[in-house]
Amino acid sequence: MSDIRPLRSALYLPANRASAVEKARAADCDAVILDLEDAVAPEAKAEAREAAVAAVNQGGFGHRILVVRINALDTEWGAADCAALAGCGPDAVLVPKLCHPEEAAVYRSQIGGGPELWAMLETCTAFTQLPAIASNAAKANLTTFVMGTNDLALEMRATLDTDRAPFLPLLTQAVVAARANGMSVLDGVFNDIADEAGLAQQCRQGAAMGFDGKTLIHPKQLEIANAVFSPSGDDVAKAQAICAAFALPENTGKGVIKVDGRMTEILHLREAERTLALHNAAKRNTT
Numbered sequence: 165m166s167d168i169r170p171l172r173s174a175l176y177l178p179a180n181r182a183s184a185v186e187k188a189r190a191a192d193c194d195a196v197i198l199d200l201e202d203a204v205a206p207e208a209k210a211e212a213r214e215a216a217v218a219a220v221n222q223g224g225f226g227h228r229i230l231v232v233r234i235n236a237l238d239t240e241w242g243a244a245d246c247a248a249l250a251g252c253g254p255d256a257v258l259v260p261k262l263c264h265p266e267e268a269a270v271y272r273s274q275i276g277g278g279p280e281l282w283a284m285l286e287t288c289t290a291f292t293q294l295p296a297i298a299s300n301a302a303k304a305n306l307t308t309f310v311m312g313t314n315d316l317a318l319e320m321r322a323t324l325d326t327d328r329a330p331f332l333p334l335l336t337q338a339v340v341a342a343r344a345n346g347m348s349v350l351d352g353v354f355n356d357i358a359d360e361a362g363l364a365q366q367c368r369q370g371a372a373m374g375f376d377g378k379t380l381i382h383p384k385q386l387e388i389a390n391a392v393f394s395p396s397g398d399d400v401a402k403a404q405a406i407c408a409a410f411a412l413p414e415n416t417g418k419g420v421i422k423v424d425g426r427m428t429e430i431l432h433l434r435e436a437e438r439t440l441a442l443h444n445a446a447k448r449n450t451t
C-alpha cells in the first residue's frame with residue numbers, strides 16, 4: 165500500500181496563462197492540469213500548446229502529478245496536441261469527451277507509450293458505454309476518470325446546482341466503473357469560486373460517494389478539497405486502533421473481532437491500512 169497516490173485536489177488552469185502556471189508550481193495540490201481545451205480560445209490554441217510543452221519541459225512541479233488536457237481528436241487541434249505531447253513527458257494526458265471504448269487506444273497510438281491517459285466522462289454517450297470503456301482502459305493505460313459535470317449538464321439539459329440531484333446516478337456509475345477496473349476517479353469542478361460553503365458541501369458529497377478527490381478551478385479552492393478528501397484525525401485514530409487490535413497475539417488468525425464495540429473484519433483492517441497509507445502520503449504532499 166506504500167504506492168498509494170493522493171489525488172485529493174487537481175487544479176486546472178489555462179496553459180497559456182503564465183502567472184497561473186507559475187502559481188501552480190507551488191500550489192498545495194496533488195495534481196496540476198494544464199488545459200488546452202475549453203479554457204483556451206480557438207485563436208490561442210497554438211500558443212497554449214507551446215506554453216504547455218515549455219512548462220512540461222521546464223518542470224518544477226515537484227510532487228504534483230502533471231497532466232495536460234488536450235483537445236479531442238475530432239477537433240482541428242487534437243492531432244497537433246497529441247504530437248506535441250508525444251515529444252515531452254507529462255505524467256498524464258487528459259482526453260476530453262471520450263465516448264466509445266475503442267477511442268482510448270487511438271489516443272494512445274497518437275501520444276505514444278509514455279504518459280498515462282486520463283479521460284473526461286462528460287457526454288451522455290460515454291455513460292451508455294461506460295462498462296466497456298472502463299474494462300478496456302488498462303489496455304491503453306487509461307488510469308483515471310474525471311467527471312465533466314459542466315458539459316454533462318449542457319448535453320443533458322439538466323440543472324447543475326450544489327446538490328447535483330440529476331447527476332447522482334452518473335457520479336455513482338463513474339465511481340463503480342472506476343473501482344471495478346482498479347482506476348482512480350475525480351469529481352467535477354465547482355464553478356462558484358466565492359461560495360466556500362457550497363464547495364465544502366460538494367466535496368463532502370463527492371468524498372462520501374467514493375471519489376478520490378475533486379477537480380478545481382482556483383487556488384482558493386484547494387484547502388477545502390484537501391481537508392475533505394484527507395482522512396480526518398478521527399479516521400486516523402480509528403484506523404490505528406483497528407490495526408493495533410488485529411496485531412494483538414490473542415487476535416492472531418481471527419477473521420472478526422470487536423474494536424471499540426463494533427464488529428471489525430479483515431476487510432475493515434484492509435480499509436484501515438489504506439486510510440493510514442493515504443494519511444502518510446497526503447502528509448508528504450503537503451507543501
Ligand SMILES: CC(C)(COP(=O)(O)OP(=O)(O)OC[C@H]1O[C@@H](n2cnc3c(N)ncnc32)[C@H](O)[C@@H]1OP(=O)(O)O)[C@@H](O)C(=O)NCCC(=O)NCCSC(=O)C[C@H](O)C(=O)O
Nearest residue numbers: 176177178183184187199202203312313314315381382383
Ligand atoms: C476563473 C478564472 C478565469 C478567474 O481568474 P481571475 O479573475 O484572474 O482570478 P483571480 O483574480 O482570483 O486570480 C488571482 C491570481 O490567482 C491566479 N490563478 C487564478 N486561477 C488560477 C488557477 N486555476 N491556477 C493557478 N493560478 C490561478 C491568477 O493567475 C492570479 O494571479 P496574478 O495574475 O499573478 O494576479 C481563473 O481562476 C481560471 O482560469 N481558472 C481555471 C479555468 C479552467 O482551467 N477551466 C477549464 C477546466 S474546468 C472544465 O472545463 C470543466 C469540465 O470540462 C466540465 O465539463 O465540467
Ligand SMILES: [Mg+2]
Nearest residue numbers: 286312314315
Ligand atoms: Mg468539459
